[in-house]
Amino acid sequence: xxxxxxxxxxxxxxxxxxxxxxxxxxxxxxxxxxxxxxxxxxxxxxxxxxxxxxxxxxxxxxxxxxxxxxxxxxxxxxxxxxxxxxxxxxxxxxxxxxxxxxxxxxxxxxxxxxxxxxxxxxxxxxxxxxxxxxxxxxxxxxxxxxxxxxxxxxxxxxxxxxxxxxxxxxxxxxxxxxxxxxxxxxxxxxxxxxxxxxxxxxxxxxxxxxxxxxxxxxxxxxxxxxxxxxxxxxxxxxxxxxxxxxxxx
Amino acid sequence: xxxxxxxxxxxxxxxxxxxxxxxxxxxxxxxxxxxxxxxxxxxxxxxxxxxxxxxxxxxxxxxxxxxxxxxxxxxxxxxxxxxxxxxxxxxxxxxxxxxxxxxxxxxxxxxxxxxxxxxxxxxxxxxxxxxxxxxxxxxxxxxxxx
Amino acid sequence: xxxxxxxxxxxxxxxxxxxxxxxxxxxxxxxxxxxxxxxxxxxxxxxxxxxxxxxxxxxxxxxxxxxxxxxxxxxxxxxxxxxxxxxxxxxxxxxxxxxxxxxxxxxxxxxxxxxxxx
Numbered sequence: 270x271x272x273x274x275x276x277x278x279x280x281x282x283x284x285x286x287x288x289x290x291x292x293x294x295x296x297x298x299x300x301x302x303x304x305x306x307x308x309x310x311x312x313x314x315x316x317x318x319x320x321x322x323x324x325x326x327x328x329x330x331x332x333x334x335x336x337x338x339x340x341x342x343x344x345x346x347x348x349x350x351x352x353x354x355x356x357x358x359x360x361x362x363x364x365x366x367x368x369x370x371x372x373x374x375x376x377x378x379x380x381x382x383x384x385x386x387x388x389x390x391x392x393x394x395x396x397x398x399x400x401x402x403x404x405x406x407x408x409x410x411x412x413x414x415x416x417x418x419x420x421x422x423x424x425x426x427x428x429x430x431x432x433x434x435x436x437x438x439x440x441x442x443x444x445x446x447x448x449x450x451x452x453x454x455x456x457x458x459x460x461x462x463x464x465x466x467x468x469x470x471x472x473x474x475x476x477x478x479x480x481x482x483x484x485x486x487x488x489x490x491x492x493x494x495x496x497x498x499x500x501x502x503x504x505x506x507x508x509x510x511x512x513x514x515x516x517x518x
Numbered sequence: 519x520x521x522x523x524x525x526x527x528x529x530x531x532x533x534x535x536x537x538x539x540x541x542x543x544x545x546x547x548x549x550x551x552x553x554x555x556x557x558x559x560x561x562x563x564x565x566x567x568x569x570x571x572x573x574x575x576x577x578x579x580x581x582x583x584x585x586x587x588x589x590x591x592x593x594x595x596x597x598x599x600x601x602x603x604x605x606x607x608x609x610x611x612x613x614x615x616x617x618x619x620x621x622x623x624x625x626x627x628x629x630x631x632x633x634x635x636x637x638x639x640x641x642x643x644x645x646x647x648x649x650x651x652x653x654x655x656x657x658x659x660x661x662x663x664x
Numbered sequence: 665x666x667x668x669x670x671x672x673x674x675x676x677x678x679x680x681x682x683x684x685x686x687x688x689x690x691x692x693x694x695x696x697x698x699x700x701x702x703x704x705x706x707x708x709x710x711x712x713x714x715x716x717x718x719x720x721x722x723x724x725x726x727x728x729x730x731x732x733x734x735x736x737x738x739x740x741x742x743x744x745x746x747x748x749x750x751x752x753x754x755x756x757x758x759x760x761x762x763x764x765x766x767x768x769x770x771x772x773x774x775x776x777x778x779x780x781x782x
Contacts, residue, residue, distance in 0.1 A: 285537040290539065364520065364545070377532070378529050378531070430543070430544070432527060433750075480556070548751065566736040569736055580716055580717060607700060614689075652696075654693070659693060659702075
């Protein structure tokens with residue numbers, strides 16, 4: 270059968286009660302070749318050092334809880350095979366986020382950003398239940414489907430240089446979600462969201478580093494969404510110059 | 519070691535109940551891994567700004583008479599100018615290659631009633647137009663008559 | 665100023681985008697010949713004063729030269745602004761952006777004058 274192998278994990282630790290700044294701690298453990306990074310961290314937590322804090326849940330790349338920096342790169346640790354790494358692996362909390370403890374980051378700032386893009390279907394006039402379902406063709410679904418596959422793992426925020434430096438920036442996942450509704454054939458809220466998208470720290474703050482798309486574990490391609498949103502916001506702005514929006518609503 | 523991010527990066531609107539460690543930038547930023555090409559792409563901004571102003575001087579000289587033009591041509595023969603323009607040429611090609619790969623997916627699935635062509639077609643069109651314009655521009659500038 | 669910058673953001677982004685797209689397409693041949701080949705002594709006929717003025721003063725050429733000067737300035741200004749933010753300059757952004765865009769505006773006006781007086 271498979272042979273166990275020794276690997277060293279250099280893990281960033283931070284205890285808000287005692288530590289002024291984060292420090293690192295090394296753990297040498299024997300790993301199974303089929304393990305994911307998360308299996309090793311769970312092993313350390315269960316068998317070596319129960320004081321280690323990290324988030325995880327589903328173990329199948331759906332819940333989006335176990336994002337961490339692995340050798341300086343944001344990764345979904347339940348999806349990331351150990352066999353692809355060398356003998357020493359550095360694990361730290363997601364970049365660009367305040368750290369609550371060890372590998373656990375403060376998520377509330379991320380959640381705050383989502384509400385701003387109104388991520389729900391907006392209708393000029395709500396349909397009555399008797400009107401039946403809103404129909405959508407497979408082609409119409411295909412236009413936004415990719416952008417709706419986000420699992421909120423925050424890796425894109427962790428990779429983005431603009432998120433790091435512009436606190437107002439809505440960021441990749443939130444803008445992608447807003448754009449997903451803007452191009453949904455059932456939605457009528459694009460004008461409202463484009464208003465938001467032209468505000469401070471929104472689509473035009475993106476400088477198209479494309480890092481969000483590089484690190485996305487679900488191939489959502491947020492950079493495509495953000496830049497499509499820029500395009501649409503410009504068209505919307507230009508149309509607004511010619512046709513006044515008053516009286517339309 | 520990572521540089522600190524903006525101290526307010528990803529801060530919640532209402533502070534949490536415990537003290538947090540400040541956010542750090544991705545450790546590979548700005549010149550490690552994929553970030554290098556992105557940083558260089560932004561940095562070509564300086565080259566473009568300078569090329570624009572140099573082109574302005576050249577066209578201005580052309581409009582200022584024969585002597586001004588000749589003096590401009592002499593200046594352009596300075597090795598520093600030539601070195602700068604070599605850098606500018608490399609920058610322009612670098613910008614084209616990176617931008618042409620990022621441009622197609624930035625097109626919305628539909629623009630009004632129109633649907634943009636598939637990404638490979640857009641890329642091919644971009645390269646086609648780029649080569650075409652460059653060929654015409656070069657031909658005219660080396661003395662060809664259209 | 666910050667509010668003004670926000671309001672004109674779509675326009676600036678449009679100019680920036682055209683700076684990359686059209687600017688790059690026009691600059692490749694320009695930099696190659698005017699900046700490198702001609703100064704090295706190749707194709708002396710192309711840069712002859714009478715011939716250059718004749719070609720450049722054609723209405724289409726004037727438009728091309730205007731775009732070739734002005735659009736790269738917007739690409740340059742906008743990219744340097746985003747570089748400044750990424751290197752930790754969000755708090756100085758309004759000053760940096762205003763300075764860079766002012767440079768691009770001045771350059772654009774001068775470019776228009778330069779091609780008109782050909």
